[in-house]
Amino acid sequence: MRRLVDRLRYLGPAAGFLSLLRLTAAAWAGDAPKGEVMKHRFETSRIFPGTVRDYWVYVPSQYDPARPACLYVNQDGIQYDAPAVFDRLIAEKAMPVTIGVFVMPGRVEAPSPGALDRFNRSYEYDGLGDGYARFLLEELLPVVETLRTADGRPIRLSKDGNDRAIGGSSSGAACAFTAAWERPDSFRRVFSAIGTYVGLRGANAYPTLVRKVEPKPLRIFLQDGSNDLNIFGGDWWMANQEMERALAFAGYEVHHAWGAGGHDHRHADVVFPDAMRWLWKDWPAPVKAGAGSPQLQAILIPGEDWQLVGDGYRFTEGPAVTAAGEVFFNDPGAGKSYRIGPDGEPAVFLEDSSGADGQAFGPDGRLVSALAKTGQVVARDVSGSQPPRILAEGFPPNDLVVRHDGGVYVTSPAADPREPGKVWYIGPSGGKRVVDSGLRFPNGVTLSPDQSLLYVADTRSHWVYSYQVQPDGGLAHKQKYFHLHAPDTADDAGADGLRADREGRVYVATRMGIQVCDQAGRVNAIIPTPNGKVSNLTFGGPAFDVLHATCGDRVYRRRVRARGANAYDAPIKPAPPRL
Template identity: 45%
Template sequence: MTSKTVVNRYLSTLALFIACLSVQGQPADFPPPPESTERAPGVVAGESIDFELNDSEVFPGTQRMIGVYVPRAYDGQTPACVAVFQDKLQFNFDTVFDNLISTGEMPVTIGVIVPPGKIPGTIEPGWRHNRTFEYDSPGDRYATFILEEVLPAVEKQTTSDGRPIRLSSSGNDRMIGGGSSGAAAAFNAAWARPEEFSRVFSAIGSYTGLRGSYAYPTLIHKTEPKPLRLFLQSGTNDMWTAFGDWWSANNAMVRALAFADYDFEYEFGEGKHSPSHGTALFPRAMRYLWKDWPQPVQPGMKSRNHLLKQTLWPNVRWTQLPGDFPGATLVRADEVGNIFVSTPQGIVRCDENGKSLAKMGDGVFRTVDSDKTSWLRTQGDGTVERVSPDGKTVREILARDLPVQALVESRSGDVYAAASGKLWLLRAGHEPQVVDEGPVNIGGLAITGDGNWLAAFEADTTRGFSYALQPDGKLEYKQTFYVLHKADADDSAEVRDAAAETSKFGYVYVATDLGVQICDANGRSGAIVPLPDGVAAVSLCFGGRDFKTLYVLGVDGHLYSRPAKNSGAAPFRPAVKIEARAG
């Protein structure tokens, strides 16, 4: 056998091998099911309406054409459910809707198509395309655009036979879906506003590094489950670019959703970055997403997050307490668990159920002293004072002209205050003493439940510092120890307060824009507990009976509460040994 023959046979074998690989690597065919390709006998097509939306305030300067699909089953009287889609009419959703509505497998649903906006330049033919900015950016901006601008504009339309468009305002009646970045937009909106969008369809979702959606698997692991139902699709041949691996990213999403006990289904095939598989699955996805409607979608109760399991009862969520405290800055509890809310009009004492009982003077209520005989109050002129329990008698001045941003007292009676970019030690009979000049803008201070460590969180970063408390009041062994999460659109976690619990876990709770973040004894934010409607947290404390109720003041001026498994730390409560492991 000649060398040429050997080479030819080798090349033939190699070509056959490559051909086999090519066949195996080709995406499978995904023929759409019958309910996706044609309407059943007797099912009449609906009507499509298009209109321009060029006056957005959320995305100023953008131009786009909104599409609306109105099924024939819509009567013009009963508000319809809503399904928002990005980009264009895809997944043959109009035909699928008509068929499934006719069989009662989904409610009467009006489809709304929201293509990305574009902005004209002053020099032709330049355009700025907004697709990735609008779709791939986490946060509530896109949801706000849909809720406050798109849907109200849709309701101004009428069908050709005069039926007005009336849309349900219930989040349980709203679905949002899309493909690629449109899927990321759908998840962004539902994650930011789960009370407004309860059902999500995601095909070949861009949970990658296009912008910030790559963070969702981590956030899903850490965040208390939200009332969402989801259907996800991707494929082994999905995109793999400088921005990330779509296949791996969707797998990470599925793993995270399973970890957090979400109501979801998924199917992954061998397809490329194409809508074909999503289109084939769309009827099945709609049956799943709308099953049991109008029963509301429920949040998962069995998240595997150990911080959530060790701190909160999953079947009891936030209660909004009575009263309204606009502009309030701080909530604290006294030694019997009554709640004090500091407002611009003064300090209001409330019972454990949030009912206002009495006004307790001006200033800001900081804490009851370690000996329970007085409490600490700060005034607008920078005075830090100990006052009688009724707030009427000033017993001692600890500092003057000190613009306190945060304050905490140890069990030994040492008072630590953050002011003017410094940490101060305040002791009776002594001048205020600077104990650290490092943290620039402290938003929250807390002393851990064992009394050993001072946690100081910067307001305008995602950092928190840990200090070892010394018998002489000094601070030692400072480390940039804590790390928090932030909203994608923000430059910081927006810390406004902190508190600690007395348990073997050593957890510290931080009031942030994302809600309450719970940090473990090793400094990691391991749980995020949003407030209702995504309200930012302003202040928090433990109070009520046995100090096992968590109270949080929202930026909306409302007070929220929920029972906790562990009691809160305070200078007048005993210390508990922390048994955390290094990890």
């Protein structure tokens, strides 16, 4: 009882009298069937090489291997008296039959006596990216499924993310959120206690990303106290509140328990049973994604998701659209070009495209292509009635955009990464000249809807540059204008293809998905693609409201509210940007 009274000090105003009754009942009741807890050691990780770690597996007495069990994973081993809580909640049918896997962080054992072990906790838990999720999904959980209980029952885990929860405290909480954020197909319910959403290894970026990235189907319970840490890495109490506000803004299912505690488990111990009840409420009904920010809602249509156009390519690039909305794209590695027919199916357009990469249609209806293999920019009649015409040659072209008057801007990265890349201009009547030099890797290129500005992506940075287009096709007033997000696992945004819509927004193919920038140069929204890759994009369909994305070996499409601005059309003036 003394332990119970001590815990109640940390409830805070949000816990309520109902929690008090549940805690009192749990303190005295001991009639719930007890599950089995097994301890094991794992020491064969390839993702975190050289590490060893202990882990425990809890199996409820109600578990029947004929039906794969739900799963809860917890970092830092067994916390919150979780096996006893699960015994009670499963008996009450307040949560499904759930196997718990409680994992310690890895350590690299010292090679000689007297030397110190190296602990991998911050590296594994505080960093962004999918490394820890892959460790669980590819390494540890398959081993768990080779185990048997004392009475011989084999462990079988559901692979459905809706049947899986993950949690932890402090860095372990940030790790849990990261695993679900990266792999919502595998984890959709998150318990976060005193979460480390601060600047240790990048988790301070989450409140911003949560607001901008298309929402994922996640349900999150947050706990923290007003006396949590405030140190060099940040303010835990403020960071957790910022996370809650960001999640609510983006439409996530989020619940919280704020108290007056510090950086310890006492408040989490108290709220954990109710958190589990809330996380598993209405199971097996699926956890749904929220509507997202107003900026995302202005672009995306509810119920309209990505659809596969084609797959099996080496590497897709250069999507371009005709005045009728028909989309063409290239597979430079295979040397082929494709055309997406009225039935939505891709068919070979050119068996030998000479390594065509970026391309765009001009005002005369001809397809202008950058041929990496021959170092030429050519224009061709897609009906095949005329031979291709060489517009320029003598430099390695990469991507291009064609103005409404037939002028062409072409990006040309240098073969030697130590040399600056160039932007070329080919006039409507011919002739080429360099109009900019100095970008690390000039890549995607497009024009603003009114064609007063040229935008060029620098792949080896996190910038898209803006230039003012001059009457003679020259460029002036170069600026690092669009500030992109880069993933924690890379040193640059990897910006590639660019397109603008009729509202003046700029869509950038990046390592994190399609980043959508407003006219002021700010990323308003991030739209991931299904396979996590994207090199280029265009707006197709008769109304130019179907976003087509080239994504490595696949091409996807998605109907959206936005309508593309085609550079071959007469310039249009979008509404001025909002401040």
